[in-house]
Amino acid sequence: MAGLVPVLAGCQGSLSTLDPAGPSASLVAGLWWAMLIGAGLITAFVLILLAVAWRRPEGNGADERVWTLGLGVGFVITVLVVLVGFGFWVGERILPRDDGAVRVTAEARQWGWTFTQPGPDGALLETRDVLYVPAGVPFDIEITATDVIHSFWVPRLGGKMDAVPGRVNVARLMADAPGEHEGLCAEFCGIGHSVMRFTVVVYEPGAFPDLTVSGGDDE
């Protein structure tokens, strides 16, 4: 276990998918580590098979069906069924549900974000490049764009969702604890793409942060 500490330390970062801060990102990070172990084992298996094939003394011929049907079809399909099933189960758990979660909106443009969310007094609050959400409760984010295609991504909370002009896509996220998370535009959108960042401020429910302090109020 001690050997894992430096590895996991290398996984930290304000935009790291491997340093999850919400259930959605945690599920996907778990999926990743499981797939990594599986992929490592399969790579090792194939390379060992290759090494044995190379070095073994010439003997009886190979049985074609063992290689093509057994390994190529049987083995691979078994792995895929498990993996695709697992992936589908994870995906279903991440999806938005109609359960009255907090709704916020994100509107992307070249090159910035406009968010609306419930403010301190419960009324809708519009902000630029800072999104305020309560900790510990799921929220649905309605994502759209006014000009070109962008993509809304807060890696430590969960997967990305494209902001497409003329459409509203909904993603469900949740942050475990109060704090700040970095977000960015993940779809190339022109000259300002690299700097199209935003911040998600997660607050204790009922304790909306002081806008004048965090400096994220509407312009």
Place this chain on the structure above:
Amino acid sequence: MMSDAKRSDATLPANPPQRALTLHRELTAVWTDLPGWRGALASVNHTTIGLRFMATAGVFFAIGGVLSMLIRAQLATPRGAFLDTALYNQIFTMHGSIMMFLFAIPMLEGLALWLLPKILGARDMAFPRLSALGYWCYLFGGTIILMSLLAGVAPDGGWFMYTPLSDKTYTPGINADVWLLGITFVEISAVAAAVEITITILRCRSAHMPLSRMPLMGWYMLGTSVMMLVGFPPLILGSILLEVERAFDWPFFDVARGGDPLLWQHLFWLFGHPEVYIIFLPAAGALSTIIPVMSRTTILGYGAVVAAVLGLVFLSFGLWVHHMFTVGIPHMALAFFSAASALVAVPTAVQVFAWIGTIWKGRPQLKLPMLYVLGFFLTFVMGGLTGVMLAIVPFNWQAHDTAFVTAHLHYVLIGGFVFPMMAALTYWMPLICGRARVPKLGEAAFWLILIGFHGTFFIMHLTGLLGMPRRIDVYPDNPEWVLPNLVSSIFSMVLAMGFALFVFDMGMQWFFGARSRRNPWQAPTLDWAMTLPAPAYNFASLPGPGRDDAAAAVMLARGEGILPGAPRGWRETLVVESGSGRPDHVAVLPGNTMLPLATAAVIGSFFMLMLAGAYWLTPVAIMAIVLVVWRWGAVMGSGRDHALVDAAPGLALPLHWQVRGTLAYSGAVATLVADGSLYACLLFGVGFLSVVAPGWPAPDSDLSGALPAVLVAVALGAMSMGSIAARLAEAGRATDLARRRALLGVIAGAVALAAMTGLALLLDDPTRHARDALRGVLLGFAVVHGVIAALLALRTHADARDGRMGASRRGAAPVWRLWQDFALATTAVSALLVAAQEVL
């Protein structure tokens, strides 16, 4: 075991042996390129054109590689000030576009052109002039794209050119036009290559070599070319639509007027995902050829490998949506495409295990091509596994558009294409230049490339999972990305040195290598049944039963095979029945001509005029294209009947002028497959927008009156008349009736076009709504096909008038009939579609 299975039941007596040198001189005089610069411009020989394709692709690979080094230099530090953002965007767009369209595709076309006739036992490709046309289109289109980089107006929207970013509002300059027009120009060469690769494999094989026993390379290339025929048209259509939107404001992708930017993504990835397998299959074909030879055995599981190829071709068209998992498609639909994407691992794994099993049953030798094969195994297995990961939807939502995807795609493209192609180049180099390689250099290049590659891209998986998106030029706030980026940048320089050394090694072999002995690898296939380097005519006499492997080299050189020499002074090759390989007729192939160069030049002038925005001048270019293409038909007919040719004792075959099922006819069918794919994509576009796009229903149309219905009826009636006239003209080919019936076809075509012109005047303003724009495109499709049908009728008329038709000579009538029927069918479907839109 394989050698027993390979033996055909058919036998063919040998021709009497002759002096090999006499035959060689006779054939060389007929088949060789002209001397000097005229030879370079007029060559249509597949060996020349194939090598030229590969060499030019190599130059573009070097240019794309230099661009990638600029990218790595910029990303080596978080505040890279090496390039400004606008230039950086041009450079990564050009890197991707060049590597995909100007390196990978032309490289595999070059390999196919150069290799297929040799390995299948023919003297040239089915359509030598088309080879040359494809090359010139590629060279001119690639040059246009390259010039834009020098002029600072290169495409800058990413290699998949997502709209609206690439539309006129957000890319007002010509950057996007360069991409759309230049790439479409190059695509012409890809479709041309696909047509001739398909027909060459189906009809220009060795006598009595059934499809079921052809070398695996044939199956791989057939899969590739069929995918190109079906897979390139979606991109061509998308590019046409986007260029029309940019040039004339027809709103196919404008969401405010009934368009949808997702239509572009669907069309692009309908091409883009098959594209990955189009690139992979020829490389896998090289592996299936090289691994058994290097292991001194035969391939394990020929049938399973063929089934895997067919499975890949089929599956590859069902998983384009996995590039679009984040655009907001319902989860159940995503699950379907996720499963389909994962399933593609099955045919791939079947091949990988068949190759390992081949090594298992053989005695492998660690020669240079085999080193690259081992590099392939290591790299491609990892790239395939990350591909399966990306097919899993929730993981894709995190990894999509990050450096993880950049790492994955380089693992599959360099692992699955570049390593096998380097194995192929080192393997076939003795046949290309007749020389053995210089020791040691190749191994050094391999290790530099392998270490440089994995050093660059392995850690990039982590960079992506740490959140680094694609296509950013600075990352001042992310210190955790600094180290992995620096590692990638340093190793990328090692990789570049490795490629440079590889090129140097090739040059050393070409200029200074010792003469190679014949068949240096002891390979069984026909490509080694010739002297080194390969002569212009490949085989002094063509292989057949009993003389169908490398061991037959001497017999073939002495003229014991089919069609020895060039006694009639023509470039002759054998054409077979596609399934069984039974000899069908002898095709007389065209010799050196500058017609392909002239054709590419006039097509290029059309694209340049479009690029310059001089739309009013483009009809002149179109007229010039028609005039030049008219001349292509000149050598296709013959003014007299010819005697049967004695190909071998007891085998007398007609020349192609006197059969109906010519190569040209098969080529026309293949072209219509591509054309049909384009039309199907257009119908998909109509359906997609009317069901999915937000801005519908469209405003009321003025097309619902009686006059449009009458005009449609006139057009369809005239086109039906054309179909009847084509049949009657062919039936009356031996008499004077043919000429008059062809003339009737011309008149019918003119009436149809006149009716369609009337319809064009009645169309709703195509800039108003995507529905009206799509109707304009449907009508445009019908007009283009009507014009070509009328020209084929005119060609048939000319053939009849000038004596190129007779009891056994059919002129252009069969192709005219084929085209006329296709034009009629598609126009009728379009008319029904518009009628349904109006009624429903």
